[in-house]
Amino acid sequence: MNFSAKIPALILIPLVFFLSSCETLNVSAIGTQGQFAKEADEERLWKRCMEEQEVLARSGFIYDNPSLNSYLSSLVSKLMPEDVKKTGVNVKVLVIKDPTINALMYPNGVMCVHTGLLANAENEAQLVSVLGHELTHFINRHSLKQFRNLKNKSAFFSTLSMISTSLSGLTGSPQDYSSLGLYNLISSVNGYSRTQEKEADTGGFDMLLRNNYYPSESVKVIEIFQQDEKDMKNKHRVPYAFQSHPSNKARIKTLKKLCKLHDSEFNDKSRITGEDSYNKHTVDLLLNNAAMDIKASRFNSAKRAVDRYLQLCPQDAKAYYCLGEIFCNRNEKDDQAKAIEHYKKSIDLDNDFPFAHRDLGLIYYKTKLSNEAKTEFEKYLALVPNAEDKKYITIYLDELRRGETK
């Protein structure tokens, strides 16, 4: 066989293999064909998810608040289209202790909502817009499509690799194909495709409209995502080509277009933002999430949550202590003075709140204000005689007392 006859055969045989291994991406949405039956690969995908969720359940990362859980479940149930409900498919919501503003949907109907999202969204309408987005991924079975797409791509690139290996003697540069393959594969592994994300944005928007919320809130929540991205100064930012979501700017553009289409509904006074019920159910997690934000150096996000908390519960010693913590940890110009001011305000509101005394004492101790430090440390230990850090505080106090006697 000469080379010219060999080339088509070399391409054709692997290509037949590739085509026979391809799986269909034409998957119908849940609820569109009556009863929902999982396909074999989908069954495996769900099983894998359950295994991962078992690890999650043991991880200690789940924020357990029955009232919040039932509130979120009722929202999801309200958003679910009737056709989907009829299939008997359930969606379970888990709240995850994570200060980043995010939510995600497992292929098996388990939705994870980060405390960061609940602390940063301003009302129910904004939250619903995100929940609707995630629900659309689930109902349209995007994960299954993406999973199959990935499998097909793997098969395709294996085939390509076979062809390029066969042709290596002829083309001289088979490695060009491999690097191209790796690039595409990584882009597609990373979450949903941009088309699917667009579909989910539209789906979420429809759910917002159908349930009588103000449509413009869908734009505002993406603006919050955008602000958070700016706050983090794009640290460890994923290059655009590898991002699964379109940029926030592009999403805002798409949602604004949708809002324009429903212009007449903007002034509809019957529409709601659901702020009161949202605040009632999320107020308890605001300071917890702010503490997590501080741990992760997300100071602007922490401040936003504490400010929101203070609007709902003004004159709260813990909230002012939290503000003190933000400034103390951020440690930029003038932050120490701001931290002292907020710790003092916390003590003014509740002189028996121990941690403001301790942290104020630490600042005084480090700035050599010995008498002030001694007073605060003594007050702290009087309030918490068996404090976990008693040994450290005792050392500071001993040193301060020794200084006194010198």
Next chain:
Amino acid sequence: MKKKLSLALCLLLLCGCAPWQLVKNPRQWKHSGFEATLPGEWMKFNGPMLFLTKDGELLQNINIYKYKIDKKDALPLSKKTFTDAMLPQEISELVLNEMSLDENKLKLSVIENSPVDIGGKSGFKLVYMYNTKDSLKIKSILYGLKKDKFIYMIQYLAADQYYFDKDFKVFNDFIDSLKIT
């Protein structure tokens, strides 16, 4: 001739770079002003400042590592920086903070966080436990101290079941022998 020379150099390099080395008998070790007696029959890894194991690095290890003070975002998860003005208590809290953000350390619990004198320097001692994603319970003792421009951490880390208790005394002897200049 050139080829032969490069080959000989490569061989020499490879022989000298065996990653693990058996410490047959207890022997003195010195590095960056640290001095201690290494336990006999343990394996020493040639790489970081000190890394020792007896049965395998995942089952138990003794190691020393360091962070540069003022290096921005030295702690990658919390994006925090150690500064020279920090008290040992504050350093220990930053270390715990970083660990609490690590998704590979599930159910992290702190058993002890206390001030200590180590090798003549004031520092802190942390005792903590966590679960790995595979449900393996890990227990660790970590000493930390500030020296020159670095924060040094001296750690004993082992599987809680069987291994931690088995080699706890070896680590204690190592700490007792530690001198810092």
